[in-house]
Amino acid sequence: MRVFQSFCYYPSYRPRLRRLATNAATFRQQIEVFFADRYGASHILLPVIRADPDAFFTNWDDDDLQRAWAREAGMAKSASLEDILLAQIESHRTDIFYNIDPVRLENGFLARLPGCVKKTIAWRAAPSGNVDFSKYDLVVCNFPAILADLSQRGYRTAYFAPAHDPAMDPFADNSERPIDVIFVGGYSRHHLRRAEILNSVAGLADQFKIVFHLDASRLSRLAESPIGFLPPLARHRRPQDVRSVSKLPAFGLDLYYALSQAKIVLNGAIDMAGNDRGNMRCFEGMGCGALLLSDDGRYPDGMVPGNTLLTYDSATDAVAQIRRLLADHDQRRAIAREGHKMVSTRYSKEIQWLRFQELL
Structure with missing residues (x-):
């Protein structure tokens, strides 16, 4: 074939x-x-x-x-x-x-x-x-x-489904994780729920190490540049708390490295698939050995809240979960281990290829 x-x-x-x-x-x-x-x-x-x-x-x-x-x-x-x-x-x-x-x-x-x-x-x-x-x-x-x-x-x-990349495994082995919470993705005023979550979590930066690798829109970059004072651009400017923890987007091996430095990977859907969950950050966060904290919804097989990941139902709940998890090292590490074990076996490349052949 x-x-x-x-x-x-x-x-x-x-x-x-x-x-x-x-x-x-x-x-x-x-x-x-x-x-x-x-x-x-x-x-x-x-x-x-x-x-x-x-x-x-x-x-x-x-x-x-x-x-x-x-x-x-x-x-x-x-x-x-x-x-x-x-x-x-x-x-x-x-x-x-x-x-x-x-x-x-x-x-x-x-x-x-x-x-x-x-x-x-x-x-x-x-x-x-x-x-x-x-x-x-x-x-x-x-x-x-x-x-x-x-x-x-x-x-x-x-x-x-996507599959676990075995190149993530050495990153998952990292036990020194100086970043408390990381988010990698886009920020847009159109994604109201995600923006609310990020705004709230960014507010924890005075207590924890919070890092957002954001792929900002062209208008957001202009709004945060020296010409951003122009009235039409003001609505595209991200909140100060978000800007203060933001870094450039992370891709490829830089993404794997960034996730391997984090205790918690924060994830949030953008309402494109209803209540379904399972975007790439789920696979990447667990694949690189971090605890995945994501929003409530229907997850793929094996992604079980309380077992291989944790979920939140609001911005307030996300903040509370982060505080609790960063204080409870044993639970955080245990769920992170289960998450990596699950995604690296149930969603292996070999299983993905077998499934592709079945589709034919």
């Missing part, structure tokens, strides 16, 4: 990747740099990680990477990124096309796929508006509410 995994990454990650890949000229060298940094590794299939010759992987919208492949393949400089992706699929003689970015690669692209492709699978873990997935054979993610909505729209769906 020849599997082609088409991937993409957040624009905020691009500067880091370009810096890491400064001396990588070829397509293969750039891919190896990307793999070494572990970005998105929980979603990358086992044959890709093992460099199976029947597996092919690319970040389809990375212009530097894709044009390196195109040069090596003798393609014209005018070729579009979609043209390059199609050429890669044809060259690879792909059987299974697994796409992480189906919103931008819609039906028009799938209609151009070569005849060797027998099945197309899309990962979609967010609301999709009017995007048409009808040409995909299957749409997958680990949020039942999103899958139910897609099913009601006539698409074939299946539950499929």
Whole structure:
């Protein structure tokens, strides 16, 4: 079975990747740099990680990477990124096309796929508006509410979860954790519940070591710059307590390291999947050996409040839980250990790959 995994990454990650890949000229060298940094590794299939010759992987919208492949393949400089992706699929003689970015690669692209492709699978873990997935054979993610909505729209769906990246295990072994609470993610005034939680937890910074690695919006960055006094920008300025504990976004191995320095990883949903939970920070926080403190909701199998993680039901409760956990070292460490043990076994790469094959 020849599997082609088409991937993409957040624009905020691009500067880091370009810096890491400064001396990588070829397509293969750039891919190896990307793999070494572990970005998105929980979603990358086992044959890709093992460099199976029947597996092919690319970040389809990375212009530097894709044009390196195109040069090596003798393609014209005018070729579009979609043209390059199609050429890669044809060259690879792909059987299974697994796409992480189906919103931008819609039906028009799938209609151009070569005849060797027998099945197309899309990962979609967010609301999709009017995007048409009808040409995909299957749409997958680990949020039942999103899958139910897609099913009601006539698409074939299946539950499929991220996996534990074994490269996290050395980070999980770290027992020296100078950061009391860490949060990694986005902050937006539109995500009212998450903003309320972060505002409250940031207020603990006078008593504990609190660190937020925030991917701020362009307007937030402007609002907090010297021109931020302009009235239209004022509403995009983050509260002072949040700004005082904020650092730059963390990606790849820097993310793993940051999580390994924390006693507690704070997590919060952004209302995109109803009451379902199980975003990437759940897998990463437990995978790197921290205690996961997340919001109430329906969690994937094995993520059991009071056993492998703890949950809160309000900003006030989150603050109270943090105070209690930082005073109760034994319980915090015991739940963190159970969380890592569960995610590293139940959600192993081997099990993820078996499940992917079952989907076919």
